[in-house]
Amino acid sequence: MVDSKQQWKAWLYLSPAIAILLVFTVWPIFNTVRMSLLEGYSGLKAAAGMTFEFGLGNFQKVIEYRRFLQCLQNTALLCVLTVPVSTLLALLIAVALNSIKPLQKILQTIFFLPYVTNSIAIGMVFAAMFNIVGSFYGTENEIIVTAGIINNVIEFFGGKPVNWINYGSTYVANITVMVVYIVWNALPFKILVLLGGLQSINKQYYDAAKVDGTPRRRVFARITVPLLSPMLAYVIITGFIGGFKEYTSIVGIFGEQMGPPDDAGRLNTMVGFIYDALSTNSQGRASAAALILFGIILAVTLFNNNVIKKHTHY
Amino acid sequence: MKVTLQNLTKIFPSRDKKAGSEVVAVNDFTFEIPDGKLIGLLGPSGCGKSTTLYMISGLQKPTSGRIFFGEDDVTELSTEHRGIGLVFQNYALYPHMTVKQNILFPLQNLKGKDKMTKEEMLERAIEAAKLVQIDELMDRKPSELSGGQQQRVAIARALVKMPRVLLLDEPLSNLDARLRLQTREEIRRIQKETGITTVFVTHDQEEAMSISDMIVVMKLGVVQQIGKPQEVYDDPKNLFVAKFLGTPPINVFNGQVKGGKLYIGQDAVLDVGDVADQEVAVGIRPEGFELAEDGAFACKLNNVEVMGRDVSIVSTNEASVNPVVRAIINADNKIDLTRAEVRFNLKPHKVFIFNKETEERIGFEVK
Amino acid sequence: MDKRVMKAKNMQQASLRSRTGKLTVQFFTYLFLIVMALIVLFPFYWMIISSLKTLEEYRLNVPTFWPKRIMFSNYAEAFTTANLGDLFVNTMIVGVSSTLLSLIITVLSAFAFARLEFKGRDTLFTLLLATMMIPGELFTITNYTTVTQLNWMNTYTVLVVPFLVSVFYIFLLRQNFLQIPNELYLAAKVDGTSDIKYLWKVMVPLALPTLISITILKMMGAWNSYMWPRLVANDEAHRLITNGLRNAFTTTSGDVNYPVQMAAVALVSAPLFLVFIFLRKYIMAGVSRSGIKG
Numbered sequence: 015m016v017d018s019k020q021q022w023k024a025w026l027y028l029s030p031a032i033a034i035l036l037v038f039t040v041w042p043i044f045n046t047v048r049m050s051l052l053e054g055y056s057g058l059k060a061a062a063g064m065t066f067e068f069g070l071g072n073f074q075k076v077i078e079y080r081r082f083l084q085c086l087q088n089t090a091l092l093c094v095l096t097v098p099v100s101t102l103l104a105l106l107i108a109v110a111l112n113s114i115k116p117l118q119k120i121l122q123t124i125f126f127l128p129y130v131t132n133s134i135a136i137g138m139v140f141a142a143m144f145n146i147v148g149s150f151y152g153t154e155n156e157i158i159v160t161a162g163i164i165n166n167v168i169e170f171f172g173g174k175p176v177n178w179i180n181y182g183s184t185y186v187a188n189i190t191v192m193v194v195y196i197v198w199n200a201l202p203f204k205i206l207v208l209l210g211g212l213q214s215i216n217k218q219y220y221d222a223a224k225v226d227g228t229p230r231r232r233v234f235a236r237i238t239v240p241l242l243s244p245m246l247a248y249v250i251i252t253g254f255i256g257g258f259k260e261y262t263s264i265v266g267i268f269g270e271q272m273g274p275p276d277d278a279g280r281l282n283t284m285v286g287f288i289y290d291a292l293s294t295n296s297q298g299r300a301s302a303a304a305l306i307l308f309g310i311i312l313a314v315t316l317f318n319n320n321v322i323k324k325h326t327h328y
Numbered sequence: 329m330k331v332t333l334q335n336l337t338k339i340f341p342s343r344d345k346k347a348g349s350e351v352v353a354v355n356d357f358t359f360e361i362p363d364g365k366l367i368g369l370l371g372p373s374g375c376g377k378s379t380t381l382y383m384i385s386g387l388q389k390p391t392s393g394r395i396f397f398g399e400d401d402v403t404e405l406s407t408e409h410r411g412i413g414l415v416f417q418n419y420a421l422y423p424h425m426t427v428k429q430n431i432l433f434p435l436q437n438l439k440g441k442d443k444m445t446k447e448e449m450l451e452r453a454i455e456a457a458k459l460v461q462i463d464e465l466m467d468r469k470p471s472e473l474s475g476g477q478q479q480r481v482a483i484a485r486a487l488v489k490m491p492r493v494l495l496l497d498e499p500l501s502n503l504d505a506r507l508r509l510q511t512r513e514e515i516r517r518i519q520k521e522t523g524i525t526t527v528f529v530t531h532d533q534e535e536a537m538s539i540s541d542m543i544v545v546m547k548l549g550v551v552q553q554i555g556k557p558q559e560v561y562d563d564p565k566n567l568f569v570a571k572f573l574g575t576p577p578i579n580v581f582n583g584q585v586k587g588g589k590l591y592i593g594q595d596a597v598l599d600v601g602d603v604a605d606q607e608v609a610v611g612i613r614p615e616g617f618e619l620a621e622d623g624a625f626a627c628k629l630n631n632v633e634v635m636g637r638d639v640s641i642v643s644t645n646e647a648s649v650n651p652v653v654r655a656i657i658n659a660d661n662k663i664d665l666t667r668a669e670v671r672f673n674l675k676p677h678k679v680f681i682f683n684k685e686t687e688e689r690i691g692f693e694v695k
Numbered sequence: 696m697d698k699r700v701m702k703a704k705n706m707q708q709a710s711l712r713s714r715t716g717k718l719t720v721q722f723f724t725y726l727f728l729i730v731m732a733l734i735v736l737f738p739f740y741w742m743i744i745s746s747l748k749t750l751e752e753y754r755l756n757v758p759t760f761w762p763k764r765i766m767f768s769n770y771a772e773a774f775t776t777a778n779l780g781d782l783f784v785n786t787m788i789v790g791v792s793s794t795l796l797s798l799i800i801t802v803l804s805a806f807a808f809a810r811l812e813f814k815g816r817d818t819l820f821t822l823l824l825a826t827m828m829i830p831g832e833l834f835t836i837t838n839y840t841t842v843t844q845l846n847w848m849n850t851y852t853v854l855v856v857p858f859l860v861s862v863f864y865i866f867l868l869r870q871n872f873l874q875i876p877n878e879l880y881l882a883a884k885v886d887g888t889s890d891i892k893y894l895w896k897v898m899v900p901l902a903l904p905t906l907i908s909i910t911i912l913k914m915m916g917a918w919n920s921y922m923w924p925r926l927v928a929n930d931e932a933h934r935l936i937t938n939g940l941r942n943a944f945t946t947t948s949g950d951v952n953y954p955v956q957m958a959a960v961a962l963v964s965a966p967l968f969l970v971f972i973f974l975r976k977y978i979m980a981g982v983s984r985s986g987i988k989g
Contacts, residue, residue, distance in 0.1 A: 023890065024813035027803040031860045034800070038857045039826055042837035049836070057840050107731055110724045117725075124732045126979060127739070130971040132919045134937050135960040138944065139742045142953050163741060166758050198735065206979060218420035221387055226434035226489070227408025230720065236433070240424040259830055262921050269945055288832050289922065297836055304833040311830060406714075 046301045055298030072302035081279065082303065085287040092192060092283070093257035100197040101250055104204030109238065111205070112212040122209065129202035137266015140195045144178035144267075179267065183274045188281055196263055200256070204249045211245030212238070247322040254314050258307065261285040284310075329398050329492040329525050331361040331384065336393035338379050338549075353379040355549040357393070361527065361542075366519045368536030368557075369529045370572070371546035377529045380546075381495050384527060386410050397492055408437075410493075413486030413524075417498040419478045421470040427481050428466040431456055434489045456488040459518060476507045483518065494519070496528035500535055512539050533573050537561065545569050562677070567687035570611045570680055576640070576656070580649040583610040583681070590681065593647045597625045597674055600681065600692040608690065609649075609682040614640070616678025617655035619663070623671030627653050632663055639663070643670055742964075746770070746957035753954050766954065773959035777943035782936040785851075789935060790917030793855040794910050801864045801909065806894055808865065809872035810880055820869075823862045835923065842927055849930045854923070858916075864909050871902045908981030911974055918967060936963055 025032075049055045053071035060066070076082050111122055128136070145162040165175035177183040178191050219241065223233050239246070260283050264272055273280030282290070284307045291300035336357040342350050354376040361367050369377040382388040384395060386407035394403045402410050421430050431453040435444060444452070457463040460480040470478055479499065486494060499515060500508045516539040519526045530536050536543050537557040545552045545560065545568075553565045564570035570578050583592045584607050590598040592610060617625075619641075627643035630652060634640075641655040641663065655672060663670070676694040683690055745753060746769055747762040774780065807813070808820055838857050847853040875898060883893045899906065917935070924935045934942070940963050944956045971978060 020811050021813045024807045024811040024816070027807040027811070030800045031804040031865070034856065034860045035823070035826075035862075037841065038838055039834060039860075041841070042834040043826075043829065045837040045840075046833050057843075103731075107728065110728050113724055114721075114728070117728075121728055121732055123975065125735055126975075127968075127971075128735060129982065130915070130967045130978065132937055132940075132963055132967065134919075134921055134941050135963045136738060136742075138940075138956060138960050139738045142745060142951075142957060143738065143741055145951075145953075163758055198738070201735070203982060206982060216418075216420065218416050218418060219422060222414070222416060222420040222422075222485075223433075224387065224407045225385060225412060225414045225486075226437050228433075228437045232437065236425075237422060240422075243424075255830075259832070265921070265941065270941070275946075285830075285832050285922075288836070289926070292836055292839060292926070297840065300836045301833075304830070304836060307830055308833055312828070315828075 046304060049297050050301035050305050052298055054296075055301070056295050057297045058295045066298070072298040073306070076299055076302045076306065081282065082287055084280070085282045085284050088189075088281055089258055089260060089283045091189060092196060092260055093254055095189070095193045096196045096200060097250060097253040097257055099193065100200040100204055101246065101253060103197065104201050104208055104249070105239075105242075105246070107201070108205050108208035108212055109234065111209055122205075125205050126202045128199055129206075131199075133199060133262045134266040136199075137195060137263055140191070140198075141179060141267045144191050146175065146177055146180050179274055181275045185280065188268075188274060191267060192264060192281065195267060196257075196260065199263060200253060204253070207245055207249050208242065211242050215241050243322070247318070250322075251315055251318050254318065255311055258311050258314070259285055261289075330363045330396075331493055331525055331527070332394075332396040333357050333359045333361075333380075333384070334394040334396070336380065336383060336395065337391050338376070338383060338388065339391045352549045354383070354390075357551055359544065359551070359554055361525060364523045364525055365541040366516065366526045366539060367528070368540035368543045369527060369546065370533055370536040370543050371531065371552075372572070373531055374548070375546040376549040377531075377544075377546050378497060381497055381527060381529045384493065385412055385414050385495050387414075411489075411491055413489065413491035413494045415479075415482045415486045415494075415496045415499055417501060419470075419482035419502075421478055421481055421485070423470055426467050426469055427457070427462065427473070428453060430470070430481055431485050431488050434485060438489070452488055453484075456484040459487065459521065460484045460514070475503050476511055479503065479511060480514075483515070487518070487522065487524070491524060494522075494524045494526040496526065498529055498531070500530070500532070508535070515539060534575055537573065545572060547572075564611075564680060565689055567609055567611065567682040567689075570682075570689075574613060576614050576654050577650075578611045578613055578680075579653050579655075581610040581612070581645065581647045582649065583608050583647060585681070590679075592625060593645065595625050598676060598679055603681070603690055603692050607684045609684060609687065611680040611682065612674060613678040614654050614656040616675045617641070617657060617672040618675065619657055619661050620671055620673045623673045625672045625674060627670055627672070629663075629665070629667060629670045632665060634659065641670060742957050742961055745953055746773075746955075746961050748954050750952055750954055769954045769958040770962065773955045773962060776955060777939055777959045779936070779939070779959065779962055781931075782934060782939035785933055786917055786936040789851060789854045790914045792851070793859060793917060794913040796855065797859050797861065797864070797913055798906060798909065800859055801861065801868055802894065802899065802906075804860075804865045805868035805872055806890075806898065809869045810877070824866065827862050827866075835926070839926055847927070849928050849933055851928075851933060853927045854917075854920075854933065854935070857923075861913075867909070868902060868905055871905045872898055875901050904977060904980065907974070907977045911970060911978050912981050914970070915967065 050072050051068055051070070052066035053069045055066050055072070056064075107125060111118055111125070114121075143163050144165075146165065162178075164178065169175055176187055178187045215238070219237055220233065223237055228236075264281050264283065264286070268274065268281060271278035272282040272286055284303065288300050288303045288307070291297075291303060336354055337352070338354040340351040340353055357376075357380060369380055371377050379388060383390050386402070386405060390403065394401055396402065397410065422433065425433065432449055435449045435452060438444060454463060454466075457466060460483050462477060462480045462484060465473060465477060465481075470481065473481065479502075483496075483499075496515070500511055503511055512535055515526075515528070528536075528540075540557055542555060543557050543560055544554045547568050553560050553569045555563075560569065561573050564573065567580070571580065581592045583590055583597075584605070585591070585600055585603045586605050588599060588601060588603070589596045590600045590603075590608070590610065627645045630642045630644060632639055632641055635656075637659055638656050639659050639661070641657065643653045643655070644651070645653050655670075681690045681692065682688060744760065744762055747765045747767070748759070748769075749762075749764060749766050752759060752763055808816065842848060842853045842857070847856075879897055880893060883897065888896075919937060920935060921937045921941070924933075924938050928934070929938060929942075940959060944951070944959065
C-alpha cells in the first residue's frame with residue numbers, strides 16, 4: 015500500500031539530497047566516462063568549440079606515459095608494504111590491549127591519537143624528524159652537519175646516518191619514510207576495529223580452550239584469528255582502498271613536488287597523477303586515469319573478497 | 329575419581345566500590361563426591377551452583393577452602409592441569425571449525441608423552457562421536473546442527489580426552505521440552521557407560537531428580553541438603569528444600585501444634601506426638617491427600633483437572649500460603665463437582681512441619 | 696618416595712610454572728604496549744619540544760629532549776607568518792555551515808528512506824550505496840569544470856555545496872532510525888503530530904549520538920580537507936587552514952626554521968586534540984563504522 019501523500023512527501027524530503035547528488039555525483043560519473051572516451055579531451059579546448067574524436071586514445075596515452083607507470087608503481091608498492099605491516103602490528107596491539115586490565119583505557123586512547131591529526135601537518139613533523147640539516151643542496155661528499163632525530167637515534171645505536179628525504183636521497187630511503195608514516199597513520203583505525211571485534215568474541219571460547227590446556231599461541235592462531243577474520247578482512251580491504259588513494263601523506267612530507275628536491279614527482283601516486291592532468295586541463299587523460307584507478311580498486315576488492323571467502327569460515 | 333570439596337568459599341568483591349558490600353557466592357561448602365557418580369547441583373539462580381562448578385573446573389579460584397581430586401589437592405592447579413571436561417551452557421563450540429575439528433581440538437593440545445599420532449587422535453574422536461551418536465555429522469559446521477546435536481558435540485569434545493571429572497553447566501537449558509527429556513536420558517547413559525564422575529548444574533529440580541545419583545540443593549551460597557534424590561524429597565531438612573523439590577510444588581499452610589495435635593485453621597489434621605505447642609509452617613505434598621467423606625481436613629472445592637492416570641483437585645483453604653491447594657489422587661476416585669467442600673485425610677509421611685522462624689524441619693513420630 | 700607425593704609435587708610444580716609463565720607473558724605484553732605507545736606518541740612530543748626551542752638549539756648536533764630556553768615567541772611568529780587567524784576563521788565558516796546544512800539534508804533523507812513508503816525506494820537506496828564504491832577523484836574532474844561554469848571559483852559556496860550529501864551518513868542515520876519502532880511514528884500520527892515535529896521531537900533525540908558523530912567527522916573533514924580547496928579556492932580570502940599551512944611552509948627538508956614550522960603545526964593540530972579529548976566516545980563510535988578519514 016503506497017499512499018500518494020507519502021509519495022510526494024518522500025520526494026520533497028529527498029529533493030535537496032537528490033539535486034546535489036545529480037549535479038555532483040551522478041553527472042560526473044557519466045561525464046567522466048564520456049571525457050575518457052574523447053581523444054585528447056580538454057575542457058579549455060572544448061569551451062573554445064573544438065570537437066574530439068571518439069576512441070580509447072586517452073587510456074592508451076595514460077598507460078604509455080612513463081610518469082603514470084611510476085605513479086602506479088609507487089602506489090602499488092606503498093599498498094603492498096603498508097597494509098600487511100600495519101594490519102599485523104594493529105592485530106598484535108589489539109590482542110595485547112584486549113588481554114590487559116589496568117591502563118587499557120589510557121593506552122587505547124593513546125593508540126587512537128594519530129587518527130585525530132591532519133595528515134599534512136603531522137607529515138611536516140615526520141619530515142622534520144627525518145630531515146638532514148646541512149646537506150640540502152649538497153653534493154654527495156658533503157658532510158652532514160646536523161641530523162634529524164631519527165638519524166641521531168641511528169647514530170646512538172652505532173649506525174650510519176641516512177639521507178632520508180633530502181637532496182640526493184635514494185628511492186628506497188624515500189619509500190621507507192613513507193611506509194613508516196603511513197603505517198603510523200593507519201594504526202588507529204585498524205586497532206579500533208580489531209579491538210572492537212576481539213571484545214565481541216564470546217569469552218566462553220577462551221574458557222573452553224583453557225579447559226583443554228590450549229597453548230597461548232594456538233589459541234591465537236586457531237581461535238582468535240579465525241573468529242576475528244571478518245574484521246581482519248574489513249581492515250585489509252579498507253586498507254588497500256585507502257592505499258590506492260594515497261596522496262596527502264606524501265604532500266605532507268615531501269611537499270607538492272612529490273619527491274626530494276632533485277627529483278620532483280618521484281613519489282607521485284595515482285591520485286597525484288589525476289590532479290596533475292586536471293591542473294593542465296587534460297580532462298580526458300585525468301578521466302581515463304580515474305577510471306583505471308576505479309578499476310584497480312574494484313579488482314583488488316573483488317580479489318580480496320574472494321580470498322577472504324575462502325579463508326573465513328562463517 | 330572421587331572429588332572432595334572442603335570448606336569451599338567464594339567471595340566476589342562488590343562491583344560498586346563505594347557500597348563495599350561483597351557478595352558471598354558460595355559459603356563453606358563441604359562435600360565428598362563419590363567416584364563414578366552423577367551429581368546434580370540444584371538451586372534457583374544466584375545460589376552459587378555455577379560458581380561451585382567453575383571452581384571445580386579451575387576457571388575460578390576459591391577465596392578459601394580446598395578441592396581434591398582423589399587424594400591430590402588441585403586447589404592451586406590451573407584448569408588445564410586438572411584433567412576435566414567442561415560442557416558450557418551455550419556449548420561454546422568453535423563456530424569456524426567442523427564437528428571433527430572441534431572434537432579433535434583438545435587432543436591436539438596434548439604434549440610430551442601424552443602426544444598422539446594423527447591416526448590415534450582420529451580414532452579417539454570417532455569413538456567419542458559414536459558414544460554420543462553424532463559420527464554421521466563429523467564434517468558439518470556447528471551452525472548446521474540442531475541444538476540437541478550441538479549439545480552432543482560439546483559432550484563429545486569434553487569426553488574425548490578422557491577427563492577425570494566431567495562438568496556440565498545447565499546442559500539442557502537451551503533445548504526444547506521434548507529434546508530435554510531425550511537428552512537427559514542420553515547424559516545418564518553416557519555417564520553410566522564411561523563411569524566418569526560427573527557434576528552438573530541445573531535450576532530444574534525435575535531434571536536433577538530424574539538422573540542424578542545424588543543432588544545438592546543450594547540457596548544463596550549455602551548448601552541446604554545433600555542426598556539421594558528420593559531421600560531429599562521424602563525427608564527435606566527445611567521449608568526451602570521442601571518447596572524447591574517436587575512438581576506440582578508442595579502445599580504450604582500456616583498451622584499450629586497444640587497438645588500433640590497439628591491444627592490447620594480449625595481442623596485438627598494429624599497427631600504429631602510430643603512436639604511442643606507452637607506456631608508452625610505445614611507442608612503437604614500433593615500426593616499426601618486422601619479423599620474421605622469424614623476426612624479431618626476441609627477445603628473449598630474449586631475444580632478438578634484430569635491428568636490421565638491421576639486427577640488433581642484444586643481447592644482453597646484460608647490457612648494456605650499459596651493461592652490454591654493442589655491434591656493429586658488416583659483417577660479411580662469419583663468426585664462430586666457440585667459439592668462446595670472436599671474433605672481429606674492426610675498421609676503422615678507426606679506431611680512436614682517446620683519451625684515458623686528458622687523454617688527448619690520439626691520431626692515427629694508417625695503413629 | 697611415595698608415588699602419590701611425587702605426583703602432588705609434580706602438580707605443584709606445574710601450577711607454579713604456569714603462574715610464572717603467566718607473569719612473564721603479562722610483563723612482555725605491557726612492555727610491548729608501552730614501547731609501541733611511546734613510538735606512537737613520539738612525533739607529538741617532538742613537535743611540541745621542537746616548537747619551543749630556539750633555532751640554534753634545534754640545530755645542535757646532539758639533540759636536546761627538553762628545550763633549554765622556552766620560546767613561546769615561536770607560536771606568535773607562526774601565527775603571523777602563516778596568517779593562522781584568517782585561515783581559522785575561513786575554516787570555521789566553511790566547517791559550521793557545511794555541517795549544519797549537511798545535517799539537515801541527511802536527517803531528511805534518512806527519514807524518507809527509513810520511514811516513508813514511496814515507489815522505487817529500495818532501488819534508489821541501492822543505487823546510492825553503489826556510488827560509495829567510486830573513488831572521489833573521479834567526481835572531482837567533472838566537478839571542477841562544473842563549478843567553473845557556475846562561476847563559483849574562489850567562494851565559500853564551492854567549498855560547501857559539492858560535499859553536502861554524504862551517502863554514508865544517510866546510510867548510518869537510516870540504520871539508526873530503523874531501530875526506532877515504527878509504532879512510535881504511527882502513534883504520533885494518531886495524535887496528529889506532523890512529520891517534522893515527530894522528527895524533531897522523537898527521532899533526532901533518539902539518534903543524537905549518531906548525529907554528534909556525523910558533526911564531528913564533518914568538522915574534522917573541513918579542518919583536514921586539502922585537495923579540493925587547493926583546486927577551487929586557493930585565494931587569500933577563502934583559503935582553508937591545511938592549505939594555508941602547506942603554502943606558508945613550502946619546503947619541508949633542508950635548512951628550514953623548524954621551530955616556527957612546528958609551532959604552526961601544533962597550533963593547527965590543537966583544536967583537533969581538544970575536540971578529541973572531550974568527544975572521544977562519539978569520534979571512536981563514528982570512526983569504527985566508517986573507515987573514512989575526515
